[in-house]
Amino acid sequence: MTRPTLVVVPIYGDLESLLRCIDGLLEHLDTGVHRVLLLNDCGPDADTIERAVLERVAGHDGFRYERNERNLGFVGTCNRAVLELDPGAEDEAVLLLNSDAVPTAGFLDAMLEVLDEDRTGVVTARSDNATIASIPYRLTNRGAARTEARTREVWAEIAPLLPRSQVMPVAMGFCFLTRRSLVTEHGLFDEAFAPGYGEENDYCLRIAAHGWLAKIANRALVLHAGGKSFSGNRNALRAAHQRELERRYPFLPDAVAAYQRHGTTATERFADVLVPAGPAARLSVDLRYVDDAAAWVRQVDLAFGDGFAVEARLPAGTSAPDAWTVTTGDPDPDDLVTVTIMVDPSPAELVLANRRALHWVIARTDTPSTPWSSRVHRTGGDVLAALVGRFAEVTGFDELESAREGVENSLMAPVDGIAAALGERRAAMLPFDLVAADGAAAGTADEVARLRRELDDLRASRSFRTGQAIAKVAARLPGRR
Structure with missing residues (x-):
């Protein structure tokens, strides 16, 4: 009733x-x-x-x-x-x-x-x-x-x-x-x-x-x-x-x-992307850490430049097509994009992509025997990328055009199917996301504690007390406001 x-x-x-x-x-x-x-x-x-x-x-x-x-x-x-x-x-x-x-x-x-x-x-x-x-x-x-x-x-x-x-x-x-x-x-x-x-x-x-x-x-x-x-x-x-x-x-x-x-x-988080509207789908790519970024720019533009609004983070001095938007710094994790291309992603980049991008393209540059000199190997990104590869189009430098076809097929899939895949990806990535959030919170707390200790030390110092006394006397001088 x-x-x-x-x-x-x-x-x-x-x-x-x-x-x-x-x-x-x-x-x-x-x-x-x-x-x-x-x-x-x-x-x-x-x-x-x-x-x-x-x-x-x-x-x-x-x-x-x-x-x-x-x-x-x-x-x-x-x-x-x-x-x-x-x-x-x-x-x-x-x-x-x-x-x-x-x-x-x-x-x-x-x-x-x-x-x-x-x-x-x-x-x-x-x-x-x-x-x-x-x-x-x-x-x-x-x-x-x-x-x-x-x-x-x-x-x-x-x-x-x-x-x-x-x-x-x-x-x-x-x-x-x-x-x-x-x-x-x-x-x-x-x-x-x-x-x-x-x-x-x-x-x-x-x-x-x-x-x-x-x-x-x-x-x-x-x-x-x-x-x-x-x-x-x-x-x-x-x-x-x-x-x-x-x-x-x-x-x-x-x-x-x-x-x-x-x-x-994950469904409500990506609601605005799951039900697309308006201009071309946004694609984000970070090429700041790759060798020969200019070659990657040409390859990404060849594969995705037509039909996507490309936003790129590039090394200083690297040029990009006029249609691209070149940005600096790290992206806002709550600024959603339809597709992200990650080249040899680190764990942190995968966590960010999980929060930000509907579809993933993971591009690999190293040989199967990744050397310890590789940034992705040192961070463990290659291991994590292998675990979550089922949620992405995995490709090499010369295969980005075929990855484009996979992305377009994903975009045309029924909404309920995309939402279900998002839910699986979220479940797989949630432990890493929570650890990252906890680490960031701990780092912030540590920084606040350090600054408070420095402030307390400063207030306890003789020079600080002397400065306060000088300021009080100076404030009483004629003509001061």
Whole structure:
């Protein structure tokens, strides 16, 4: 039996988005089971909005409209709605839905299925604008925007390939489903986060201390304009509330980073590449460590220059075709490409490729008896490449054109087949990825500790104290500011 749900929509300005939200609820919510509370928080044009809302829901059962006597902010409005205006029954659910959110077909049923999973306390939906809940989240076209149409296209293709739910560190507040019994036991939003931002994270982490999980419902899609129904200095407020969250829950930044690194599936990570759109597929190649880089440039351009947007890292002084983009430094592991060509890759390069590239081409230059003078042999890259070779087109210098054919065949394969292969590759590479992440974190911690020791030594030194004394005296000299 479907759990009855109270849907609370706090209202503050932005009538256009609000009416889209209401229309979505009218179309996709079964008000024979669920009910909606629309609560006007006396924002801009409150009277105009009131008239429009009452007109839009007139004659529709299951919709209730109320108005605050004064502006309470998002936190205060949600608390008043759930705790005072509609206390409800203990076995029901409560959905807090931003007024700039647009529900789609089946959204609440999919979310309620996840809420009924064991020890699930909060559920959020997929969206086009919900940070780590966005589909697609990482983009191949770095200047592109996530449009509603693109999100609908990608989500429709990959949602059936994702698990029904995943555990997250926290849920997203734009579409926030919880159990009424948890609100009764633990309260709803802490007024310390008024008027808004961070309150949903605090709620998730408070109930997590009692064994309740936050999850995402991958089969639920709720679009979200974002930020249109909030006034004031958002950035300053968000920063202040983030500091308070991290004071209460120091582990939160690391938890979110860990979720982004290994809590998501390979399918969602590469969603924007699995459902291609726009310009030519991006191909990345690093030729900084090869002998005769110019010859490799010619061979790669011959095999892949037509039909791919080639981005290369080259030794100083090596020229490239005009159509290529030549970059410096190490790539961002979250900047996705369709294909990467790795020449005698090291383990670190394979770990990076696993996070960054949909398809791999591993090119070999050495003889089967690799000498210890070889960089790839010294790092163990040849051993690891042999282990993961089944996930790549393995080729030699003179065989790149045939590798191009293999890549194109892979690109034309059904999405579910590519996603399954990605899952296998992720499982094989995950131990190496985790070790690399742990080593990087340890290195950062060691560096921070070293700098702190140096700072403490400096503060304890006589020269530092002398400098401070001089500065204090100098500050009192006439004419100084």
